[in-house]
Amino acid sequence: MLTLYDNWDSGNGYKVRLLLAHLGVDHRVVDLDLDAGGARTSEFLAFNPNGKIPTVVLDDGRTLWESNAILSYFAEDTRLLPNTRFARAKVLQWLFFEQYSHEPYVAVARYIHRHLPAGHARYAELPSRIEGGNRALGVMEQHLASREFMVGQAFSIADIALYAYTHVAADGGFDLSAFPAVQDWCARIAARPGHVPMLDGPPPGSAA
Ligand SMILES: N[C@@H](CCC(=O)N[C@@H](CS)C(=O)NCC(=O)O)C(=O)O
Structure with a gap:
């Protein structure tokens, strides 16, 4: 399996x-x-x-x-990846954005808060991580102000990739209330049939 x-x-x-x-x-x-x-x-x-x-x-x-x-x-070949050339490229655009302009800020700020002890030298990175994350969230806010999903009219892996760290951005010290369209989009993603939440501990029997 x-x-x-x-x-x-x-x-x-x-x-x-x-x-x-x-x-x-x-x-x-x-x-x-x-x-x-x-x-x-x-x-x-x-x-x-x-x-x-x-x-x-x-x-x-x-x-x-x-x-x-x-x-x-x-x-591939599912409803979660569009099959026209331009729409697929737009999905890739947001996947690369997520990895270069969003995750290194939003996810890393969260990692520092949740996994490093208070006083660790990496806490000094937080101001620049917050600045970069707010810039990425601002790009999403502008985009989602007039759209339901990241690409076209349908839920896709672009939404999944960006939802993962955006919906828990507060863990890293971000204030999502400054990004109302992003907040509304998060609520729409979480309300979709088949949605599963992030975990709050290791799933039973899953340890290596
Ligand atoms: N660009 C990679 C990043 C993966 C990544 O950073 N994974 C972290 C957890 S979120 C990890 O495995 N860290 C363990 C380590 O570096 O030892 C991806 O999107 O999969």
Whole structure:
């Protein structure tokens, strides 16, 4: 069976869990304790030499990593990836935006707050992470002020990729009330049939 190497508190992992839930793809989850170096063991590095979750091992043993590549793989030929050339490119546009202009700020600020002890040197990064994250949220706000979804008229993996860390941005010190269209979009995504929430602990029986 398809195996997802994951961590319950990771938004990057949650993207894949949310997509697999929407598509009803059967899988098993192996939850790695990242703070204890769970993604740096020789066993896991054999699947992903970059030492990061999410990583999937397909039924035939092939591996795939990078959350947005995994989303693209499973969304192929489904309602979650448009099939016209320009709309697909727009989905890619937002996936790359998420990785370069959003996740390094919104997710990293959250990581610092949730996983590093008070007084850790990385708390000094927070002002620049907040500034960059607010810039990314501002881009989304402007875009979503007149749209229901990130691309076209339909829910797609662009929404899933950006929802994952946006809806928990407050964990990193962001104030989403300054972005009302983003807040409304988050509520629409969470209300969709088939939605699953982010986890609040490792799923039972999923430890490596
Ligand atoms: N660009 C990657 C980022 C993956 C990533 O940063 N994963 C983190 C958890 S969110 C991780 O595995 N960290 C463990 C480590 O670096 O040891 C993606 O989108 O999949």
